[in-house]
Amino acid sequence: RISVQHGGGFDLLKTFAHTQGNVDYINNSAFRVNITGLMEWTWSDVSEMVFTLDYVAAGGVDDSRLVVDAVGLDITVQTPWYGGEVAFASSEFSGHELPVIGLDLAKGETTNLALDDCGLKPTMQGMNGQWVSEAVSPPPQQSLGRVHHTMSEGSATNITVEVSTAQEGGAFGEYQELTTNTLLPDGAQYKLRVTVEGGCLASVWVDVNDPSLTLTGRVFGTNDGIDPEYSRWLVFVDDELVSNEPMAIGSFAHEWPVGAYMQPGSTSFTVSVRAWFTWDSDGSPSHTALEFSDMAVSGGFDVEWDEDPVCEYVGDQHLLEDNGGLILPFLSRCTDDRATHDELQVTFSNSDESVLAVDLTEGDIRLRLLPEASGQAVIGITVTDPAGNAWEQAFTVVVDPVDDPPALEEFQSLIPVEHDVQTNINMSWSDIDSGAQVTASTNRSWASVDLVNNVLTVIPPVVGFHTVLVAVCDQTSCTEREVDLEVRALPDxxxxxxxxxxxxxxxxxxxxxxxxxxxxxxxxxxxxxxxxxxxxxxxxxxxxxxxxxxxxxxxxxxxxxxxxxxxxxxxxxxxxxxxxxxxxxxxxxxxxxxxxxxxxxGEQDGAEGIFTPEFARVGAVVLGIGILGIILYMMPAKIKKIE
Structure with a gap:
């Protein structure tokens, strides 16, 4: 048994009974028991403690014994304590011009304001002054965010800012008062009117894309050991305070506009975070940690200027039907500030694809005339660089018509026809230009042409070989073909x-x-x-x-x-x-x-009475006997033996 006597009385701490083997707390870990809850301890109570360790055999004699190496006390002292800890972290952004636009106070319109060493200052004390800025536009594909200003003399409350906007190609509207640190309305151009009631206006600038600082993280641990009022973490941009946040347990995600802390013309700024841990503990164990997982600044931009391609204009073209088309040098006459000729893309549009075809061949424009086509077509050209910038032009191509002679196909080499008999010979002809205004003739009086039915009709009066000349004519030209005929006199x-x-x-x-x-x-x-x-x-x-x-x-x-x-x-x-x-x-x-x-x-019955089946059978038997008799008659006599 292990017991302790102390100022509050006597307590049995542990009893080992009916053990099956040795109880060993010397070679193994020491036996420990927590006695904190026995009483409210003082150093005097600790000094007067008496521990008793004894062994008693239960009803007999044995050889067991109790060996004690040492008895000790493990005392944790808790006392109230106070103090503070400071943590600091920073990050610098550099390499790009900050997204802010400074306004020139020397430009624009002023009323009762004049430039001084401190900035714009009223010329007459006690009277308000106004300054109207020049029109300011956002950078390409960007937007303006908030208006900021600084006073070298006086308070920021002495300033009133108004804004007038204009859409693309439109006029400026009425001025409207702009609440401090609010976003500008949508517009293509802006004018600011600043009223100075007193003091000196040092600078005015507008941020682009509303640059903002986002910060995510968490405060974890136990928060019972710190002073919640004086334990804070602060965010600074270029040593200017952006926000002061409490050291509250949990996750957080914050976003603050920081355009007011950026200066026009600067290419870098520093974001820093400072944390103050002010301890106010009663002595109980406590720990608190601040962790930032992500920090970013938005609003930056980088504009790259890429000009449109420029090409020499292609003039209108006049062509003649049935000619071979035209090749026009083109890409060699185009320039671009970034792209090479091979990187430029050329596309065409054609208002009438039935007249001609257009494409790009080895950097040249190829105009290809279509068969038997004439008319007018407008050709559109679009040249695009890799960035999507384009140059466009349209030109007209006029194809003058040509009256083509009729087409008459060849006849076969030699056509046989009959003498003095009408023969129709098929023929094939066409004339896409003249239509119905086509005539046909031959050099023979006995040959004629039917163009409607596409037939050459001949009635040759003389036997032999003859040649007929067939002519098909329109209003301007004729096409002739020879027909060779072999005129023959034939039986019928x-x-x-x-x-x-x-x-x-x-x-x-x-x-x-x-x-x-x-x-x-x-x-x-x-x-x-x-x-x-x-x-x-x-x-x-x-x-x-x-x-x-x-x-x-x-x-x-x-x-x-x-x-x-x-x-x-x-x-x-x-x-x-x-x-x-x-x-x-x-x-x-x-x-x-x-x-x-x-x-x-009667004839039918008589024939049937003679030629009956019975008559046929009897006739067959008689015929067989007759043939057998003839055979016996013709056989030689019997051979006799001569002695």
């Missing part, structure tokens, strides 16, 4: 008629088909084949050796009419293989439908 075979006799056709009977063939051409026809057939079944083929011009020949085809048909389609075809050149091959065939009558009843 015609199946004139088919004759089947005076009696009607009957099934099963023989019939004769008489075909008349006439040569109505102007030349002999030799070896004329005539084919007789019915329903695609060949009856016979005959050849006529010769048919004189105008002659008529006949062939007869014999055939037995089949049984069981009522109508037959007979046809006769002359020169089916097209072996004989003719003037007209379409009249070489003739067809005719012929009715077929049934045979008489």
């Amino acid at each position: 075979l015609l199946v004139e008629s088919m004759d089947f006799g005076e009696e009607d056709l009957q099934q099963g009977e023989s019939m004769s088909m008489r075909v008349l063939v006439r040569n109505q051409g102007q030349a002999e026809a030799m070896s004329v084949s005539v084919r007789c057939q019915t329903d695609e079944q060949l009856i016979a083929v005959h050849t006529i050796p010769l048919i004189e011009p105008g002659g008529l020949q006949a062939v007869v085809c014999d055939w037995q009419v089949p049984v069981g048909v009522s109508v037959l389609r007979f046809s006769a075809v002359v020169d089916r293989g097209l072996q004989i050149p003719e003037g007209n091959e379409a009249n070489n065939e003739l067809e005719q439908l012929v009715a077929v009558a049934e045979p008489l009843q």
Whole structure:
């Protein structure tokens, strides 16, 4: 058991009982027990403390023993304490001109104000003075923020600022009073009117883009050990106080306009943060920390001037239809303050793409005329540099029309035609300029041209080779083509008629088909084949050796009419293989439908009575016996043995 006796009484601190092994607090960590809560301790109480450590065997004798190396006290003394700590951090921004515009007090209009060593000062004491600035504009693609001023004499409350704005190309409006540290209204130009009630106006400037300082961070720890009234953190710009913030536990994000702390013409400024930790502790442990995670200043800008490209103007162009177009040097006559010729982009617009085409080829403008096109087109040119700046121009191209001669295609080399027979020869012609005002003629009286149907018609009166000159003309020019003709006298075979006799056709009977063939051409026809057939079944083929011009020949085809048909389609075809050149091959065939009558009843029965199946079987047996007898009769005699 471990017990302690103190000024407040007796307390048992620890009892070890029924342990299964050694209790060792010497080789291992020491045994510790907190006695702070036993009483309100004083140094006198501590000095009079008595610790008792004893061991008692429970109901028997054992060899256990208690060994104590030392007994000690760990005392923490807490006393109230006071003091202060200061922390400092800074950052410098440099390398760019600050986003503020200074206004020249020597320029503008003044009333009862004059320049002095201190600035603008009223010329008559006790009277207000006014100064109206020149028009001020924001830098390109930027905006003005707030108006700031300083007084070398007097108080800032002696100043009244008014503003008048104008939009792009517009007039200035009425002046309106501007509250201190407020943003300017939107506008393209501004004029400031400053009224000085007393003192001396040292300077006036306007910031650009409302430059602001943003600061994020946190205060963490315990805040019970510091004086909340005197523990603060402060932000400065060029040693001018921007804000004074309390040391409050938690995160924060602040943004302050800082254009008032920037001076025109300066290229750097310093942002600094100072923290004061004023301690007021009762002695309890306490810690407080201030952390900044991000600090930035907005509003800066950097304007790069990039001028538009400049090119020499392209004049209006006059061209003639059917010419080869035009090449105009272009990019070599363009300049840009930054870009090279290869970096310039050229685009075109064309008001009438049916007249001509335009493009850029190796830095030159190429005007390409379209086939058979004339008229007027306006060509727009846009030259753009990499920054997007552009130069533009438009010029007019006039293409004068040309009356082209008619187009007449060549005829085939040699065209065969028939003597004294009208032949139509197809022809192809066009004239896109003259339209309907086109005529045609030939050098032969027996040849004429139909331009509507695109046909050359010839009726050659003489056999042989002839040339016809065809001319197609518009109002200004003609196009001529020669047509070579081979005029031949040809036979013209015609199946004139088919004759089947005076009696009607009957099934099963023989019939004769008489075909008349006439040569109505102007030349002999030799070896004329005539084919007789019915329903695609060949009856016979005959050849006529010769048919004189105008002659008529006949062939007869014999055939037995089949049984069981009522109508037959007979046809006769002359020169089916097209072996004989003719003037007209379409009249070489003739067809005719012929009715077929049934045979008489008696003839039909008689035929059926003789040729019955039984008669056929008996005839076959008799024929077989006869053949066998003939064979036996013709065999040699039996061979006999001679002894």
